[in-house]
Amino acid sequence: MNETVEIIEIPGKWDISFRYSAGLTASKFFAELKKGERFLATKCSKCGRVYLPPRSFCERCFIKIDEWVPLGLQGTVETFTLVQDKFEGFPDPPYVVAYVTLDGADTAMPNFIEGLDLSDSKVALKKLKIGMKVKAVFKEQREGRVTDFVFKPL
Amino acid sequence: MRRVAIIGTGQTVFKTKRVDVNCSELIFEAARAALDQAGIEKEDLDAVVFASAPEAFEGVHAPDCWCADAAAAIGKPSLRIHTGGATGGSGALAGFTHVASGLFDVVLVAAVQRVGESPDAQKILNTIWDPIYEKDFALNIINACAQMAVRYMNKYGMTEEQMALVSVKNHLNAFNNPYAHLKLELSVEDVLKSRVLCWPIKLFDACPRSDGACAVVLASESKAEKLSANPAWVLGVGASTDTYGIGDRMVDDEFDLADIGAFVRAVREAYKKAGIRNPRREISVAEIYAPFSNLEIASYEGLGFCEKGQGGKLIEEGVTRMDGDLPVNPSGGVQASNPIGATGLVRVAEAALQIMGRAEGRQVDGAKTAIATAAGGAAQFYTAMILGKEKP
Numbered sequence: 090m091n092e093t094v095e096i097i098e099i100p101g102k103w104d105i106s107f108r109y110s111a112g113l114t115a116s117k118f119f120a121e122l123k124k125g126e127r128f129l130a131t132k133c134s135k136c137g138r139v140y141l142p143p144r145s146f147c148e149r150c151f152i153k154i155d156e157w158v159p160l161g162l163q164g165t166v167e168t169f170t171l172v173q174d175k176f177e178g179f180p181d182p183p184y185v186v187a188y189v190t191l192d193g194a195d196t197a198m199p200n201f202i203e204g205l206d207l208s209d210s211k212v213a214l215k216k217l218k219i220g221m222k223v224k225a226v227f228k229e230q231r232e233g234r235v236t237d238f239v240f241k242p243l
Numbered sequence: 244m245r246r247v248a249i250i251g252t253g254q255t256v257f258k259t260k261r262v263d264v265n266c267s268e269l270i271f272e273a274a275r276a277a278l279d280q281a282g283i284e285k286e287d288l289d290a291v292v293f294a295s296a297p298e299a300f301e302g303v304h305a306p307d308c309w310c311a312d313a314a315a316a317i318g319k320p321s322l323r324i325h326t327g328g329a330t331g332g333s334g335a336l337a338g339f340t341h342v343a344s345g346l347f348d349v350v351l352v353a354a355v356q357r358v359g360e361s362p363d364a365q366k367i368l369n370t371i372w373d374p375i376y377e378k379d380f381a382l383n384i385i386n387a388c389a390q391m392a393v394r395y396m397n398k399y400g401m402t403e404e405q406m407a408l409v410s411v412k413n414h415l416n417a418f419n420n421p422y423a424h425l426k427l428e429l430s431v432e433d434v435l436k437s438r439v440l441c442w443p444i445k446l447f448d449a450c451p452r453s454d455g456a457c458a459v460v461l462a463s464e465s466k467a468e469k470l471s472a473n474p475a476w477v478l479g480v481g482a483s484t485d486t487y488g489i490g491d492r493m494v495d496d497e498f499d500l501a502d503i504g505a506f507v508r509a510v511r512e513a514y515k516k517a518g519i520r521n522p523r524r525e526i527s528v529a530e531i532y533a534p535f536s537n538l539e540i541a542s543y544e545g546l547g548f549c550e551k552g553q554g555g556k557l558i559e560e561g562v563t564r565m566d567g568d569l570p571v572n573p574s575g576g577v578q579a580s581n582p583i584g585a586t587g588l589v590r591v592a593e594a595a596l597q598i599m600g601r602a603e604g605r606q607v608d609g610a611k612t613a614i615a616t617a618a619g620g621a622a623q624f625y626t627a628m629i630l631g632k633e634k635p
Contacts, residue, residue: 168493176366236379
């Protein structure tokens with residue numbers, strides 16, 4: 090039997106909304122971000138590790154954390170990538186995503202690095218280096234979210 | 244613990260989209276092929292391990308429900324394993340544990356992923372990130388692996404040319420593998436000139452997104468010796484987990500992102516159990532989970548094939564090519580085919596085929612000991628399995 094079958098695809102779409110509970114620790118961090126002045130990190134009472142963004146427990150010591158320490162705006166690039174291709178649902182390229190450790194923290198946070206000329210990637214990659222100093226710059230309109238700031242070269 | 248061996252493997256052909264079958268039919272192909280290679284029927288199975296990664300790829304929640312019939316699970320104990328890209332490797336370890344424990348004699352591990360059902364894998368992969376602190380920063384697997392590449396380049400001086408050499412090797416090896424998705428004859432120049440995705444990762448440094456399935460039959464010593472003339476004995480396994488936050492892996496050397504700490508721990512554990520002291524000399528062939536070329540270079544070091552920072556030199560010297568003395572990814576590896584949740588099991592199946600002497604055009608002559616690894620999550624979960632010709 091040599092039958093030609095037209096193969097059918099059934100269209101589908103997931104449309105589910107969520108409300109993610111940030112919890113007490115992240116909520117306190119976000120409330121401080123909204124003020125646009127500084128960062129609040131948490132510190133493990135046993136090993137002294139300073140977590141930013143703040144965590145309510147220390148993964149290494151496996152104990153609860155309740156000590157808060159304020160941190161300033163300057164930090165160091167730990168690693169980065171220069172995104173040059175368009176992915177569905179992501180910003181239009183080019184853009185830089187980096188992990189930055191703020192002075193006084195022991196962990197790095199991801200965010201965009203803005204304020205670099207990315208029109209020529211080769212030129213941009215000469216400036217963009219691990220160890221580069223950056224500062225957090227708060228947005229004018231803040232909503233108490235981790236997106237209330239970006240990093241810019243110092 | 245009892246001795247365990249792999250006695251059969253099955254793979255589908257990997258391609259962008261298999262429109263001729265639905266998801267469960269896809270896993271049936273691999274399961275049927277594995278039973279055929281093992282020379283058994285589904286009645287001979289005592290349990291089934293089903294493995295698949297984020298179900299948003301299939302767009303059917305809990306695909307273990309949909310795939311139970313096709314994975315030969317009806318009437319038997321079964322469970323689903325999911326550790327992201329490491330899913331297939333974790334599935335193989337679960338199958339091993341099932342048999343080693345003495346509770347089951349013959350176990351089928353069946354893994355599937357349909358990455359081609361939705362238009363962009365990275366949009367789905369972004370949803371594995373923390374929606375409170377991290378998801379908003381355009382993170383996805385290519386982005387995260389590029390962050391690892393930059394960290395590694397800075398620490399050890401890896402070049403884009405060295406990354407390209409890995410891509411050239413893997414895509415060339417894929418020509419010998421009838422199941423491979425991409426078969427590309429590339430020059431270093433072609434790779435370097437290909438479209439930049441997330442620098443330093445370019446199109447030809449990256450894996451494709453593939454539809455496909457894989458299955459493996461594991462058996463106890465007595466069953467393996469009865470059913471198979473050339474079983475692949477499990478000599479050792481290891482697994483480890485890293486922190487969710489990639490930014491938590493930049494604190495000290497032991498856990499540094501560049502060195503893939505959890506991978507190193509998984510591999511060391513497997514070597515210890517297998518009694519391997521000099522992997523460069525004792526391992527005949529490796530099938531490793533490196534979806535991007537930079538990760539293969541960093542993995543050489545984690546596998547103990549060279550000193551830290553010397554992975555780039557290893558590929559330059561051709562050691563890991565098919566004509567080198569320690570071929571890595573004769574199948575073309577993950578850069579040639581990546582059905583995500585099945586990919587780790589494909590590494591195990593390919594390593595087993597090498598040991599059984601059934602790897603045909605991609606056979607490494609005289610392969611005695613093989614290692615298969617898997618990696619997944621936010622570059623977080625790692626597994627390793629060592630297979631050998633001689634019973635441990």
